[in-house]
Amino acid sequence: MIEDVAQFAAADPFVPTPFTVVRRRSETRDTVTIALRPRNGADFPFQAGQFNMVSAFGIGEVPISVSSSPDYPEVLEHTIRAVGAVTRRLVALKPGDWVGIRGPFGQGWPLREAKGRDVVVVAGGLGLAPLRPVILSVLAHRDAYRRFVLLYGTRTPEDLLFKRELERWRDRFGAEVLVTVDRADTEWRGNVGVVPALFGQIEKHFDPANTIAMVCGPDVMMHFTVRELEKRGVADRQIYLSLERNMKCALAFCGHCQYGPYFICKDGPVFPYNRIEFLYRLREI
Secondary structure (H helix, E strand, O other), X not given: OHHHXXXXXXXXXXXXXXXXXXXXXXXXXXXXXXXXXXXXXXXXXXXXXXEEEEEEOOOEEEEEEEXXXXXXXXXXXXXXEOOOHHHHHHHOOOOOOEEEEEEEEOEOOOHHHHOOOEEEEEEEHHHHHHHHHHHHHHHHOHHHOOOEEEEEEEXXXXXXXXXXXXXXXXXXXXXXXXXXXOOOOOOOOOEEOOHXXXXXXXXXXXXXXXXXXXXXXXXXXXXXXXXXXXXXXXXXXXXXXXXXXXXXXXXXXXXXXXXXXXXXXXXXXXXXXXXXXXXXXXXXX
């Protein structure tokens, strides 16, 4: 029966493929990373930046970006925050439980275009999860890229994702990793402030004319990050943003995620900034 469902799902993008939870790791008080394997044993190739529709059977489905490395398609990871009925069920899953997966959908990050260039990754809050595949890919193929800078911010130290990996990326791969929080506790010894303020510490560490910047986080953070990149000479066509909208069908049929002339599920979620600048500056879009 499972094999029949999996084969039908491969032919019909509206039918989820059954996956099994193989690992679960707590990231913060309300966020977990679950590792999934297809029950049919097949690999699940995807691009960094793409998303899946993840089903909690009997409750519903939600769009979640893939947070694992595209170099390892045999295991799929999603980093999920509990914010509603579906995500609360997903973060409570244990190894051996099932989920449904439809995907992968959308346009990914420009890893190929970034080869031979400096790479600047800027993430806010949960926005680090969709960018983790980029980080893992760049660090796994370090010789293909020039300087690598990660700027990351959260509300508090307790909200930091991938804490052990942040240290490992800095120590083992020569990446420049700068982290900031909006509100520090008594044990925090790092930066305090908004993410765009970190640009003052890296001006000599990348070549704006030969840089690809990838940005994901709250809208206000991305807005001011784009300003900082433009101020430092990074061209709009070299800045990429991942946008969030209310995605339902993931196939550009329902119209829930329409963004001007685009559909986030099909034309995004990753866009070069020069393609969406005329929309991004409009508050009501």
